[in-house]
Amino acid sequence: MKMAFLFILNLLGIGIYxxxxxxxxxxxxxxxxxxxxASIECDTILIKNDEFVIDNWLIEKSLTIxxxxxxxxxxxxxxxxxxxxxxxxxxxxxKFSGVTTNYLKENAAIRVKHSKHFLIExxxxxxxxxxxxxxKAKSGTISNNLIDGNASTxxxxxxGIHAWSCDFLTIQSNEVLHHRDGIYLEFVNxxxxxxxxxxxxxxxxxxxxxxxxxxxVSNVIxxxxxxxxxxFSRRITMxxxxxxxxxxxxxxxxLLKEIYDAEITDNNFLENTIGIFVEGSNRINYLNNNFRRxxxxxKFSGGCEANVISNNxxxxxxxxxxxxxKLNDNTFENNYWSDYTGYDLDKNxxxxxxxxxxxxxxxxxxxxxxxVVLMRSLFVEIINYAEKVSPVFTxxxxxxxxxxxxIIL
Amino acid sequence: xLKILKFSFYEMIRSRWVFIYTLFYLVAxxxxxxxxxxxxxxxxxxxxxxxxxxxxxxxxxxxxYYYNSKEFIQLLMAQALSRWSIFTGMYLGMALxxxxxVLVGIGIPFLFYGIxxxxxxxxYLLLITMGCVLSIIFSLIAFIIAISCDDEVKGxxxxxxxxxxxxxxxxxxxxxxxxxxxxxxxDKFTISMLVLNPIDLARILILMKLDMSAMMGYTGxxxxxxxxxxxxxxLVSASLMMWMIIPFWRLFALGKKKDF
Numbered sequence: 001m002k003m004a005f006l007f008i009l010n011l012l013g014i015g016i017y018x019x020x021x022x023x024x025x026x027x028x029x030x031x032x033x034x035x036x037x038a039s040i041e042c043d044t045i046l047i048k049n050d051e052f053v054i055d056n057w058l059i060e061k062s063l064t065i066x067x068x069x070x071x072x073x074x075x076x077x078x079x080x081x082x083x084x085x086x087x088x089x090x091x092x093x094x095k096f097s098g099v100t101t102n103y104l105k106e107n108a109a110i111r112v113k114h115s116k117h118f119l120i121e122x123x124x125x126x127x128x129x130x131x132x133x134x135x136k137a138k139s140g141t142i143s144n145n146l147i148d149g150n151a152s153t154x155x156x157x158x159x160g161i162h163a164w165s166c167d168f169l170t171i172q173s174n175e176v177l178h179h180r181d182g183i184y185l186e187f188v189n190x191x192x193x194x195x196x197x198x199x200x201x202x203x204x205x206x207x208x209x210x211x212x213x214x215x216x217v218s219n220v221i222x223x224x225x226x227x228x229x230x231x232f233s234r235r236i237t238m239x240x241x242x243x244x245x246x247x248x249x250x251x252x253x254x255l256l257k258e259i260y261d262a263e264i265t266d267n268n269f270l271e272n273t274i275g276i277f278v279e280g281s282n283r284i285n286y287l288n289n290n291f292r293r294x295x296x297x298x299k300f301s302g303g304c305e306a307n308v309i310s311n312n313x314x315x316x317x318x319x320x321x322x323x324x325x326k327l328n329d330n331t332f333e334n335n336y337w338s339d340y341t342g343y344d345l346d347k348n349x350x351x352x353x354x355x356x357x358x359x360x361x362x363x364x365x366x367x368x369x370x371x372v373v374l375m376r377s378l379f380v381e382i383i384n385y386a387e388k389v390s391p392v393f394t395x396x397x398x399x400x401x402x403x404x405x406x407i408i409l
Numbered sequence: 410x411l412k413i414l415k416f417s418f419y420e421m422i423r424s425r426w427v428f429i430y431t432l433f434y435l436v437a438x439x440x441x442x443x444x445x446x447x448x449x450x451x452x453x454x455x456x457x458x459x460x461x462x463x464x465x466x467x468x469x470x471x472x473x474y475y476y477n478s479k480e481f482i483q484l485l486m487a488q489a490l491s492r493w494s495i496f497t498g499m500y501l502g503m504a505l506x507x508x509x510x511v512l513v514g515i516g517i518p519f520l521f522y523g524i525x526x527x528x529x530x531x532x533y534l535l536l537i538t539m540g541c542v543l544s545i546i547f548s549l550i551a552f553i554i555a556i557s558c559d560d561e562v563k564g565x566x567x568x569x570x571x572x573x574x575x576x577x578x579x580x581x582x583x584x585x586x587x588x589x590x591x592x593x594x595x596d597k598f599t600i601s602m603l604v605l606n607p608i609d610l611a612r613i614l615i616l617m618k619l620d621m622s623a624m625m626g627y628t629g630x631x632x633x634x635x636x637x638x639x640x641x642x643x644l645v646s647a648s649l650m651m652w653m654i655i656p657f658w659r660l661f662a663l664g665k666k667k668d669f
C-alpha cells in the first residue's frame with residue numbers, strides 16, 4: 001500500500017526526488033533565505049551570478065549548495081556567513097567575503113558544527129577573519145579552495161582552515177595565504193592534508209596541535225613565518241612536502257616539539273633559516289630528505305632520543321647540524337654531506353672516514369651569534385679544520401660513520 | 410697616460426706569470442665544473458678560492474711588478490711626462506691585466522656551463538666583480554708599499570704580512586673580540602669591523618646572496634637591517650669604493666713626493 005502511494009506521488013512529480021531550487025534576482029526565489037525555506041532534505045540550491053548579503057545562514061537540512069560563476073556571498077555587518085549544523089552538506093563553487101575580526105566569536109566564513117560527511121569544494125574565500133572553521137566535525141572533505149586573508153600581525157588575525165576536535169578529514173589541493181596559520185589542526189586525528197599550497201601566512205603554514213595519526217603529503221609550504229609546526233602529537237607522517245624560503249630569526253621549515261613516532265621522508269627543505277628545529281622529540285625517522293642551502297639544516301634542542309637520520313642529502317647548508325645538548329642514541333648513517341672531504345678507497349660508494357657534522361664554527365656561532373658575519377672566511381675554515389683533526393669543543397660521538405660519496409637521488 | 414697604460418698592460422699580459430695565473434684559474438674552475446655538475450657547489454668552492462687568492466696574487470704581483478719596472482719608471486721620469494700619468498698608467502695597466510685574468514679564468518668556464526640561465530647568475534656576477542675589485546685594491550696597496558720601501562725584500566715581506574693580516578689575523582682578532590664582548594650589543598661594532606677590511610666586505614657581499622637564509626637567523630635589529638636588502642648593499646659597495654679611492658689618492662701623493 002505504502003509503495004503504491006509513493007509510486008503515485010512519484011508519477012505526480014512530487015517530493016521524493018531532489019529538486020533544484022534556483023536563487024537569483026529574477027528567479028522565483030530572490031533571496032537565499034526564501035530559497036532555503038522552500039528547499040527540503042537532499043535538494044540542491046543553485047545560486048546564480050549575483051551578490052547576496054547574508055546574516056549567518058544556519059543550514060540544518062542536508063543540501064547541496066552550488067554557486068554558479070560569480071555567485072558571491074557577503075557577510076552582513078561582518079558576521080558569519082554559513083554555519084553547517086547537519087550531516088551531508090555540500091558547498092561548491094561559491095565566493096565569500098567580508099567577515100571581519102571578532103576575537104570573542106572567532107567569526108568564520110564557513111563554520112561546520114558537529115556534522116559529518118560534508119564537502120567544501122571550489123570556493124573562493126577572501127578577506128575573512130577565519131575562512132573555514134570546523135568544530136567536532138567528522139569525515140569531511142575540503143578541497144580546491146582558494147583562501148586569501150588579510151592578516152597583518154600574528155595577534156590580530158585568524159586561521160585559513162581551522163579544525164578543532166575533528167576526525168577523518170581530507171584537506172586537499174587548497175591554496176591558503178595571508179592568514180595567521182594557513183591550516184590549523186587541534187585535536188584532529190586520522191586526517192590527511194594533501195597537495196595544499198600554503199604561503200605568506202604570518203605564523204605557520206600548517207600547524208598541528210595535540211593531533212595523532214595524521215598524514216600530510218605533497219604540500220608546498222613557503223614564505224611563512226614558520227613552514228610547518230607539529231607540536232605535542234604522535235604518529236604523524238610527513239612525506240614529499242616542500243618547505244621553502246621561510247626566513248627570519250624564528251623561522252623554521254619544520255618545527256617539531258614533543259613529537260613521538262613520526263616519519264619524515266622524501267621532503268625538500270630549501271633555503272630556510274632553519275630546516276628542521278627539533279625539541280623533545282623521540283623515535284623519529286628522517287629518511288631520504290633533501291636539505292639544500294638552509295642556514296641550519298637541522299637544529300636539535302634538548303631531549304631528543306632514538307631518532308634515525310639516514311639517506312638524506314645535506315647540500316650546501318651554511319651549517320649542517322647544531323646540537324644543544326648531548327644527543328643520546330641518535331643514529332646518523334648513510335647521508336650525503338656536501339662538505340664531506342673523505343675518500344673511498346674500496347669504491348663501494350661509502351666514504352672510508354666518518355663525517356663529523358657538528359663543526360667548531362657552529363659551536364662558536366651559538367656562543368656569539370654576531371660571528372655569523374665571519375662565515376666562510378679563511379680563519380673560520382682554518383679553525384674548523386684544526387678542530388676536525390683533534391676535537392675539543394665539538395661532540396665526538398655525533399658522526400656519520402658511513403657517509404655517501406655521491407648525492408642520493 | 411694612455412700610452413703608458415697600454416705599454417704596461419701589454420707587458421703584463423705577455424708575462425709568463427700572468428699567463429700561469431690565468432691558466433690556474435681556468436684549470437681550477439674547469440676541474441671543479443667537470444668533477445661536480447652542480448653549479449652551486451662550484452660557485453661556493455670558487456668563492457673560497459677567489460677570496461683568498463686574488464688579494465694574495467694582487468699584492469705580490471703589484472710589489473714585484475713595481476720593483477721590476479723601477480728603472481723604467483726612472484727612465485720615464487726623465488721625459489716630459491707628469492708623475493701622475495706615469496704612476497696611474499703603470500698601475501692601471503697592471504690592475505687591468507689582473508682583472509682580465511680573473512674574468513677569463515673564472516668567468517669563461519662558467520659561461521660554457523650555462524650560468525646565464527641559472528638562478529645563481531647573481532652570485533656568479535658578484536664573484537667575478539669581487540675578484541676584480543680585490544685585485545684592484547690589493548695591487549694598489551702593493552704599489553704603495555713598494556713606493557714606500559726601496560728595499561725589495563722588505564717590501565715583499567710587508568706585502569705578504571699585509572695579506573696575512575687582512576686574510577686571517579684580522580678575522581681572528583675580530584672573532585676574539587666578539588667572543589670577549591658577547592654580553593654587550595655588538596651590532597655597530599661588527600659593521601664597523603667589516604667596513605675596515607676589504608676582504609670581509611667582498612665576502613659579506615657574496616654571503617648576502619649565498620647564505621642569506623642563515624644571515625636572517627641573527628636577532629640583532631641593526632645588523633639584520635644591514636645584512637638585508639638595500640642599505641647594506643649600498644654601504645658595502647660604498648666602502649669598497651672608498652677602499653679604492655683612498656689608497657689611489659695615497660699612491661698619487663706618495664708618487665709625487667718620491668725621491669728616486
